[in-house]
Amino acid sequence: MTTKNIKTAERVFKALSDSNRLRILKMLQVKPMAVCEITSILKLAPSTVSSHLAILRDSGFIIDEKDGKWVNYRLTDEYIEKYVAELAPLFKEWLEDDPVIKNDMKQAKTVDRFVICKQ
Amino acid sequence: MTTKNIKTAERVFKALSDSNRLRILKMLQVKPMAVCEITSILKLAPSTVSSHLAILRDSGFIIDEKDGKWVNYRLTDEYIEKYVAELAPLFKEWLEDDPVIKNDMKQAKTVDRFVICKQ
DNA sequence: TCGTAATTTCGAGAAACAACGAAATGACAC
């Protein structure tokens, strides 16, 4: 685990302080997803989603894995950052009752990149 | 506890996403403090500190208690907000090694409003 | 090789935020 300092804590909490990024984390709790799949659920520009994913990656919540022309993002399981290691298990239980989150997670279950992407 | 929704979560994490607010929370872990005492340690304008305290209060981390011309702020112990209730115990263990935080907490131990304030 | 699709990078505009000083509020002491 990296050393704990105030700048790191600030970055971690900043990563969680945007509703679109919270939605992404809850979606990835369902399964790993490609950028275009997340984009289709959030209904934002691909470049915006890519930027949100970079923020979540740089703070240690998710990692990216190349898969051909796709980039799959998934929740980290080997935590580098202590704050994330302690927050992530809590966060798994949170927001389950929010209607937007519920709908996102439902869509995440069935979204199919071969149908949704390539517009 | 209030209902958990995405807007509430966003507000709670936003409250924690500023280093000066993190410093305030760690100071208040030492003891309740008046605004002018916190101001003297943070070295910010009183109006700025007041604004940070309002953000922490509105997200449920701290409460204010009038004491004559002073307003004392302290950590909440009866949590209204579920997120705060789960985060606060974790947060107590965090940032203890950060040099800025260590210095803040050391100052918080001995700061005296009758000496520091009234400038 | 060429075209297409997925993703990222870059630059720009709009909104949110942090900081300040000045003015307003509330409470004490004389």
Next chain:
DNA sequence: GTGTCATTTCGTTGTTTCTCGAAATTACGA
């Protein structure tokens, strides 16, 4: 009451953040 001090509110300024579209990058498939 009057003055003083602690705090908050308000308006302003500079910075950061969110968002987009356009362009660059990478990989697949015809």
